[in-house]
Amino acid sequence: MTDALALAFDFGLAALVLIVATWTLLTRETAAAAVGFVAYGLLLTLVWMRLAAPDVALTEAAIGSGVTGTLLLGAAARLRPTEAAAEAEQPGKAMRFVVALLCASVSAGIAGTILMLPDPAPTLAAEAAAALPETGLGNAVTAVLLSFRSIDTLLETVVLLLALLGVWSLAPDRVWGGRPGPRDGAYQSEVLTFLAQILAPFGIVVAMHFFWIGADAPGGKFQAAAILAAMWILVQRAGLVDSPPVSRRWLRLVVVAGPVVFLAIGFLGSATAGAFLAYPEGYAKPLIIAIEAALLPSLAVALALLVAGPPARTE
Amino acid sequence: MTLALDVLTVVAVSSGAFFFLAGTVGFLRFPDSLSRLHALTKADNLGLGLIMLGLLPRAGGVGSALKLIAVWLLAQVAGAAVTQLLARAARTAGPPA
Numbered sequence A: 001m002t003d004a005l006a007l008a009f010d011f012g013l014a015a016l017v018l019i020v021a022t023w024t025l026l027t028r029e030t031a032a033a034a035v036g037f038v039a040y041g042l043l044l045t046l047v048w049m050r051l052a053a054p055d056v057a058l059t060e061a062a063i064g065s066g067v068t069g070t071l072l073l074g075a076a077a078r079l080r081p082t083e084a085a086a087e088a089e090q091p092g093k094a095m096r097f098v099v100a101l102l103c104a105s106v107s108a109g110i111a112g113t114i115l116m117l118p119d120p121a122p123t124l125a126a127e128a129a130a131a132l133p134e135t136g137l138g139n140a141v142t143a144v145l146l147s148f149r150s151i152d153t154l155l156e157t158v159v160l161l162l163a164l165l166g167v168w169s170l171a172p173d174r175v176w177g178g179r180p181g182p183r184d185g186a187y188q189s190e191v192l193t194f195l196a197q198i199l200a201p202f203g204i205v206v207a208m209h210f211f212w213i214g215a216d217a218p219g220g221k222f223q224a225a226a227i228l229a230a231m232w233i234l235v236q237r238a239g240l241v242d243s244p245p246v247s248r249r250w251l252r253l254v255v256v257a258g259p260v261v262f263l264a265i266g267f268l269g270s271a272t273a274g275a276f277l278a279y280p281e282g283y284a285k286p287l288i289i290a291i292e293a294a295l296l297p298s299l300a301v302a303l304a305l306l307v308a309g310p311p312a313r314t315e
Numbered sequence B: 001m002t003l004a005l006d007v008l009t010v011v012a013v014s015s016g017a018f019f020f021l022a023g024t025v026g027f028l029r030f031p032d033s034l035s036r037l038h039a040l041t042k043a044d045n046l047g048l049g050l051i052m053l054g055l056l057p058r059a060g061g062v063g064s065a066l067k068l069i070a071v072w073l074l075a076q077v078a079g080a081a082v083t084q085l086l087a088r089a090a091r092t093a094g095p096p097a
Helices: A002-026 A030-050 A054-088 A093-115 A125-135 A140-148 A150-168 A190-213 A221-237 A249-272 A284-308 B002-029 B033-058 B062-093
Strands: A311-313
Touching: A002 A030, A030 A054, A054 A221, A054 A284, A125 A140, A125 A284, A140 A150, A140 A284, A150 A249, A150 A284, A190 A221, A190 A284, A190 B062, A221 A284, A249 A284, B002 B033, B033 B062
Parallel strands: none
Antiparallel strands: none
């Protein structure tokens, strides 16, 4: 009985994901499509929970749905003045056919690959679990992200810096190095101020909790950084604090500090443990915590600045 | 005692689901933005509260129970504030043409 119920729930969930995805693709209005994308992300979060992958679910909710959704909504707001003109411009039949063909072949390729996976699928899970005690961590996902495959995580944090540089370079010359976002308190309303005052302290506590339990339970710096970034954006939009000019030295130092500490510990591994990003025997956990602690403020500030957008006004 | 708690869970979660359904029907059927928001916020807050109440006996510890209550309270604060903002935006923009 319980199995049948679970199966019915999973099928319903999968159908809902497909319906929302199709609707998001077909809808013509940019802002509506962005809202559809957020709903799609929340449904995917449920899918990851059903697959017993709470770490991925948390990241999907915080980064995939939350941060990306906010970025898309911001882009939709910026595109509004030109949206009617863009919609009136219909690409030619041949062009649409080629685009549809390319999209369909990518989807078919991915679907084919998944269907052709050997059963049971190849996995390194057993080896990863067996090596877990050497890292001193309790959460295998954190061990993969910061020990077994830490080079991927290092590159990920550097990519975020590059993305931030890309956003900043969209600023016009006269506001170069200025403050991002609308003028202080442009959206100001007492309701938003109230929400920011109530929610921000809670958000900071929840983020620190996620950060700290990441070693042994689902959570970690990325999810914590997304929550901190959200809280910072909230108090900025409520007009409680102004966004900092991006030319500030402290701001740039905080943003690069995380990747720099990560790289430094990586080179330390070359000198003491014989390989880049290898941890010396017995020091794995303290070094991992040091990397996470250095990355948390960097990622939080970088994500918040990404959402805030390019500098838009002088100091 | 276990039976009573089970009955509480079934009744509370079912009524919570009913309120969500009622709110969604109101959202789909009501004529203008303000009454649609009204339907959503009232019914969903009550629905979430009832579901939270029904899940409390199954939380398996004081810590988890407090987390459930925190989820409900945070959803209420966020929901109420966001609805106010949406309603103001709808009133400023006027009815859609």
